[in-house]
Amino acid sequence: MWPLLIFSVLTWAVVLERTWVFLTLRPKLSRLSEKILSTLRAGDVAAAKQLCHSESPYLSEIFISTLDTRRSREGAERVTERNRARLVSYMKRNLWILGTIGSASPFVGLLGTVLGIVRAFHSMAEKGAGGFNVVASGISEALIATAAGLIVAIIALLTYNIFITAANQTLGGMKLTLDELIEQSFDKTLAAAN
Numbered sequence: 001m002w003p004l005l006i007f008s009v010l011t012w013a014v015v016l017e018r019t020w021v022f023l024t025l026r027p028k029l030s031r032l033s034e035k036i037l038s039t040l041r042a043g044d045v046a047a048a049k050q051l052c053h054s055e056s057p058y059l060s061e062i063f064i065s066t067l068d069t070r071r072s073r074e075g076a077e078r079v080t081e082r083n084r085a086r087l088v089s090y091m092k093r094n095l096w097i098l099g100t101i102g103s104a105s106p107f108v109g110l111l112g113t114v115l116g117i118v119r120a121f122h123s124m125a126e127k128g129a130g131g132f133n134v135v136a137s138g139i140s141e142a143l144i145a146t147a148a149g150l151i152v153a154i155i156a157l158l159t160y161n162i163f164i165t166a167a168n169q170t171l172g173g174m175k176l177t178l179d180e181l182i183e184q185s186f187d188k189t190l191a192a193a194n
Contacts, residue, residue: 003108004148007101011156014094018163021091026170028059033177036063040184048185062087062174066181073182080178087174091167095160102156109149116142 032055039048049067052060065079120138 001112001145001148004105004112004145004152007105007108007156008148008152010097011101011152011159014097015155015159018094018159022163022166022170025059025091026166028055029062029170029174032059032063033174036067037177037180037184040067040181045185058090062178063181066178067185076182076185080182084171084175084178088167088171091170092164095163095167098156098160098163102153102160105149105153105156106146107149109146109152112145112149113142116145 032051035051036048039051045067049064052063052067054060062080062083065083066076068076068079071079117139120142123138
């Protein structure tokens with residue numbers, strides 16, 4: 001049961017930390033994206049850059065390099081792709097822990113059950129008596145390990161899938177937004193140059 005308790009604590013630590021990240025980051029990204037896009041559609045690249053500078057650095061970095069028209073469009077796309085990769089890494093950080101715990105917990109619980117049953121039969125052999133009454137308490141305790149393993153696994157796998165889906169949706173939306181930002185910023189720059 002000790003490994004399952006550790007798994008449970010780790011699961012809840014990751015769940016709470018990722019919940020905080022997703023509840024705070026996703027709305028900020030969405031609001032900033034909308035503001036920047038509306039500013040660029042109005043034709044003001046400088047105001048869009050200023051919006052980026054008003055945000056925290058980990059958010060603004062994603063957009064500032066995309067809006068930097070001093071480099072070539074290909075250069076901006078490469079830098080934007082690197083920043084997108086950093087965002088992917090940030091959003092999916094520690095989710096591997098949930099996946100690992102979700103897949104390992106049932107086996108740890110099953111191992112606890114097997115060890116408990118072995119102990120119950122060992123105590124039956126030591127007492128020299130058999131029957132259901134002798135092994136029932138040991139087996140019931142052993143089955144608690146399986147139940148605990150399944151509970152930890154279910155929580156870990158459900159939250160893992162929720163976070164992966166939320167991250168993929170956010171990242172898909174960001175890819176579209178950043179592609180549009182590149183198009184808008186370079187189109188505005190070209191229009192201003194002509």
